[in-house]
Amino acid sequence: MREETGHLQDELDYRVPIKSWRVEDRPREKLVRHGPQVLSDAELLAIVFGSGTKTRKGPVSAVQLARGLINAYGSLESIARRDHKQLTQTSGVGLAKASKLQAVFEIGRRIESSGNGQRRQVFGPEDVAGLYGPFMRDLKKEIFRIVLLNTANVIITDRVVSEGGLAASIVEPRAVFREAILENAAGIICLHNHPSENPEPSREDVRVTRQLVDAGKIVGIPVHDHIIIAGRSFTSLAERGLMPAG
DSSP, X not given: OHHHHHHHHHXXXXXXXXXXXXXXXXXXXXXXXXXXXXXXHHHHHHHHHOSOEEETTEEEOHHHHHHHHHHHHXXXXXXXXXXXXXXXXXXXXXXHHHHHHHHHHHHHHHHHTOOTTXXXXXXXXXXXXXXXXXXXXXXXXXXXEEEEXXXXXXXXXXXXXXXXXXXXXXXXXXXXXXXXXXXXXXXXXXXEEXXXXXXXXXXXXXXXXXXXXXXXXXXXXXXXEEEEEETTEEEETTTTTOSOOO
């Protein structure tokens, strides 16, 4: 009997707007009274959505809409990786709601990699991965990015120098060092992502890295490292001993 009651409550929540719920059950009011940490993932997404919607099966509350999205993708982390086309495949999630979600997740990435508005000095690959991992780990295709450093290993700027398909990106040394010369950089750190989340460097990764190190010797701008972002992990080719001495 209890299971049936719970099922009926879910159906009721699915169809009844949140404004018709008891005040203490409404996500926004719960957040104000008790803080965001007490809310479920679905309740947090419901606050982002702001309202429910109508579907072919009838009206749905914002919470139940969020539950449908979580059921479709499994977790908040998985939802954060989706573009608007994928998000809108969930019934009831239109472009406006998908855009809100993408904006919220992007804010989270920027906070995670924030340097408090200050130029960042890096001391090792974990510093670089911590800064750029949030932006690169969820990408669907490979990109190759260079981080330009001054003589104190403070980041001057960064540039995306190539974008590839799902398998690989194409990197030209002249594009890498043109940017470095224009910015008067004293050193370079290279990064690219593996959408497969496999942290192991490929033969092509090693070949390109050695080619860039050799080019850096010629122009006098050393390549300090090449870091592969693979999901929440990373691999430093320098730490692996896969880079010739610069």
